[in-house]
Amino acid sequence: MAQAIMKYEQQLAQAPMPPGKKKVLLAALKLFADKGFHATTTAKIAQQAGVSEGTIYKYFTSKEDLLMKLLSPMLNTIKDNFFSQLNNYEQLPALINFFVHDRSQFVIANYSFFKLLLQELLLGESSVVQLLQAILTGSTGILAKLASLQQRFSEINTQLTPIQIARIFIGPLIAYVFQEQMLPDSLITSQSNDLQLVQQQILAGLTAPQL
Template structure:
């Protein structure tokens, strides 16, 4: 299991909540990550957790509600992990290289759950609050990108945080999707190209 999910599982284990609810959340986390949301029934969750299906519906109105309750804190865990160890990068090329190489690995390791999150956003299962906090909260992605913009003045000051997000996400996500979903060949030259593309778009004077 990836570090993000392992960290969250530890948080759940130490959380103050009814034992039955904790068992359901921890078991659901493992089953959704390993088998996928749609292949995991509430009956299987109940059996693996050693509780009745009634216990699941005591705390969650539906399997979708259970997933949403799991995903919201996982979004925060992913955000915090994704932006860790970036403060020691003193120049923009080093920062971009680290994000492209190390964070692509991070996305690939956590891909099953990240894909699940995207699916739930597209199908409307995640509430607006869930992903608004992820992007626009006080410690969200946009706030962190604004800090980068201040720390690296060569980044075009006209760019907004959503625009910077697209500059990063576009080539990185396309690379990962080609590799993980389509099985298209990728190599180190692709990573170097992505780094150049991101730097060029961040520093281009519009």
């Protein structure tokens, strides 16, 4: 569990790479998430990281290359490491309970990362869209892993497509997390059963008859 909710900064600290490269990645994550990818210059990244602009180009061929090397390791970790943990659950409600609690903690812990990812997807940043497509598709992609749940759990509606399953899992969870992180406290009143309601939404979506 500890590995599943490790922050990006913690993963980066353990990665075998030069300290200057780590500083650039962390500075880029903060600035891209706060200011946007296109509004952030390499000069600003260098200033934030406390390195020369030449250091950035020592490790990355371009600002886009920096963005890809920032996003790719985390997305591959989600695809390869997290989904293997779902094999430990033989009952669908227990699996959903784990998914909701683990992933809500993970997204909150790595909020800047997911804010950046969502921003660039909404803007249609082509390289980010292509990266996500590569993570989602193929025989070992996230959609294939979600589709395999239909074979393991007979109560999941067999008419659901993999992308529909992904939407059912992710939609309520992301709505909950971004509400918690983005809305002023005066506008939200979190309840102890909020995550339980998210679980119920996911279970209902997976098992409801197709209209």
